[in-house]
Amino acid sequence: MSLIIKFMKSPTFHFARLKFHSPCSLTLSSLSDCENVLPKRKARKPWPELMLHHKGKRKNQKPLCNVEFIRYISAIFIFICVVGSDLSAQIHVLTKLYDFQISSPGNPVAMNPYDKPIQIGNELWFTSENGGTTGFGTLSSFDLSSNTITTRLATMDNTTGNTPVSRLYRSGDNLYYTTSRGGTGDRGTLSRFNIPTSTNTVLYSSPSNTPSTNLYSYNSNVVQIGDNLYWMARNGGPLGVQGGGIMRYNLTTSTSSVLHTFDNVPNGRFPFHGLTAVGSTLYFTTFTGGISGPGSPNGAGTLGSFDTVTNTFTLLAQLPLGAGDRLPGHNPVYDSITNSLYFTTAGTATNPGALMRYDLTLSALTTLHQHSTAPGFPEGRFAYSEPVIFGDSLYYTTIQGGANAGGPNPVAGAGTINRYNLLTNTFEVLFNLGNDGITSWGQEARGGLTLGTYNGDDVLFLLTRAGGDFGRGTLLMIQIIPEPQIVLLTLAILGGLIVFQKLSRILLK
Numbered sequence: 001m002s003l004i005i006k007f008m009k010s011p012t013f014h015f016a017r018l019k020f021h022s023p024c025s026l027t028l029s030s031l032s033d034c035e036n037v038l039p040k041r042k043a044r045k046p047w048p049e050l051m052l053h054h055k056g057k058r059k060n061q062k063p064l065c066n067v068e069f070i071r072y073i074s075a076i077f078i079f080i081c082v083v084g085s086d087l088s089a090q091i092h093v094l095t096k097l098y099d100f101q102i103s104s105p106g107n108p109v110a111m112n113p114y115d116k117p118i119q120i121g122n123e124l125w126f127t128s129e130n131g132g133t134t135g136f137g138t139l140s141s142f143d144l145s146s147n148t149i150t151t152r153l154a155t156m157d158n159t160t161g162n163t164p165v166s167r168l169y170r171s172g173d174n175l176y177y178t179t180s181r182g183g184t185g186d187r188g189t190l191s192r193f194n195i196p197t198s199t200n201t202v203l204y205s206s207p208s209n210t211p212s213t214n215l216y217s218y219n220s221n222v223v224q225i226g227d228n229l230y231w232m233a234r235n236g237g238p239l240g241v242q243g244g245g246i247m248r249y250n251l252t253t254s255t256s257s258v259l260h261t262f263d264n265v266p267n268g269r270f271p272f273h274g275l276t277a278v279g280s281t282l283y284f285t286t287f288t289g290g291i292s293g294p295g296s297p298n299g300a301g302t303l304g305s306f307d308t309v310t311n312t313f314t315l316l317a318q319l320p321l322g323a324g325d326r327l328p329g330h331n332p333v334y335d336s337i338t339n340s341l342y343f344t345t346a347g348t349a350t351n352p353g354a355l356m357r358y359d360l361t362l363s364a365l366t367t368l369h370q371h372s373t374a375p376g377f378p379e380g381r382f383a384y385s386e387p388v389i390f391g392d393s394l395y396y397t398t399i400q401g402g403a404n405a406g407g408p409n410p411v412a413g414a415g416t417i418n419r420y421n422l423l424t425n426t427f428e429v430l431f432n433l434g435n436d437g438i439t440s441w442g443q444e445a446r447g448g449l450t451l452g453t454y455n456g457d458d459v460l461f462l463l464t465r466a467g468g469d470f471g472r473g474t475l476l477m478i479q480i481i482p483e484p485q486i487v488l489l490t491l492a493i494l495g496g497l498i499v500f501q502k503l504s505r506i507l508l509k
Contacts (some may be wrong), residue, residue, distance in 0.1 A: 100472040103131035115447035127164035136162035161189030178218035187216030212240035221274035237261030268302030285328035290318035300326035324351035329384035344383035352381035377401030380416035385448030397445035404434030414443035442474030443467035
């Protein structure tokens with residue numbers, strides 16, 4: 001079943017798209033649309049009544065009024081939905097919460113958020129790649145109650161570090177993050193932001209990129225195990241540019257260490273994003289390295305692990321030189337139920353990426369789904385995001401492809417939000433990002449989705465890096481409603497129609 005509803009949320013309009021599965025079909029844009037389809041009539045004339053009679057009608061039988069007719073139709077509609085519905089299916093509601101605006105000295109706000117947010121209470125916290133007083137990024141939060149954004153750290157420069165492209169990591173009252181530029185070597189920092197005092201502290205600055213063996217360019221998230229913080233560098237090490245490595249910072253001794261550098265073959269190189277901590281083990285992907293061949297001269301990428309107790313690196317898998325199952329651009333997500341790692345791949349220009357699984361018990365790499373290569377890449381193109389597990393499904397985003405324009409060129413598309421059901425092994429595109437003719441949802445969702453709560457319900461949040469009403473990105477929310485609640489939703493909608501009709505009849509008498 002496909003249902004489109006326009007919601008109004010003060011002080012501005014917010015649009016939401018609902019999608020769920022059932023033999024039933026109903027489309028409703030707004031109550032004003034219902035008014036538009038009602039028959040026009042002159043004042044003081046009664047509404048045209050629909051003649052509905054039972055079999056064997058009596059001669060003077062009165063017609064059923066409109067309200068009764070709607071009740072009959074409602075009962076039939078609900079019965080079909082209940083009988084024909086898959087009770088395990090769900091409605092997915094996409095809502096735009098915020099459009100990032102253009103920053104200026106008088107309004108130093110966040111622009112172009114790169115990675116996913118984290119939720120603290122009723123607020124979403126995140127970094128932005130641009131905006132603020134210098135234009136080099138911010139640390140900001142969004143209040144879900146008031147729909148307002150607050151710039152927590154407005155000035156990012158060469159002293160503080162700037163241009164953050166990673167998500168935040170929370171430990172108590174502190175938020176840890178990396179920047180890709182700035183610091184003493186102008187090649188990135190590891191920083192800490194204290195929430196109660198709003199104090200930002202640079203814990204470690206990357207050395208310069210001379211010599212090129214220095215590890216630099218910190219695009220990674222931060223994870224904590226014990227007193228140690230871990231993150232990754234995209235460049236440096238023996239390979240120099242597009243080499244990279246793993247770093248550690250001890251909070252007790254305030255000392256940093258290089259734990260591992262990548263050597264291309266066979267262990268990978270150029271980690272795009274960060275780490276996933278499971279116990280004392282770190283899991284990660286590298287964008288290139290591993291097996292090289294046609295289309296991937298620098299390798300198709302790898303999946304690896306690092307034991308923080310023994311400081312041991314292990315190569316788990318080399319990505320194949322297949323169609324789209326190569327070039328992973330984000331860290332994996334761990335599923336304790338299946339003891340597996342799930343991650344996405346960007347693929348190539350003609351083979352637009354895939355969803356992958358690595359079974360840690362069987363040491364087996366599997367391609368769950370290859371994105372379609374049909375014209376326009378309808379299932380999305382270039383998945384650079386970390387999947388999130390919600391219920392029995394994986395949710396992830398792509399930065400191009402899909403049905404709506406808004407990407408780098410009209411052909412590319414603005415990206416998709418996808419779902420893969422782990423029980424049925426089925427794939428679907430939930431939503432197409434970009435401008436659908438009604439709402440500009442944003443484009444280039446690189447970080448993926450965050451599992452959080454909204455009004456007591458589990459939801460998914462995501463940030464887009466571009467697009468929206470001002471071209472600087474958006475904040476979106478997906479609400480997931482079990483299909484048994486569809487009956488209640490249908491009753492509410494049709495009940496609203498009845499009230500609307502009654503009011504119309506009173507006002508037009």
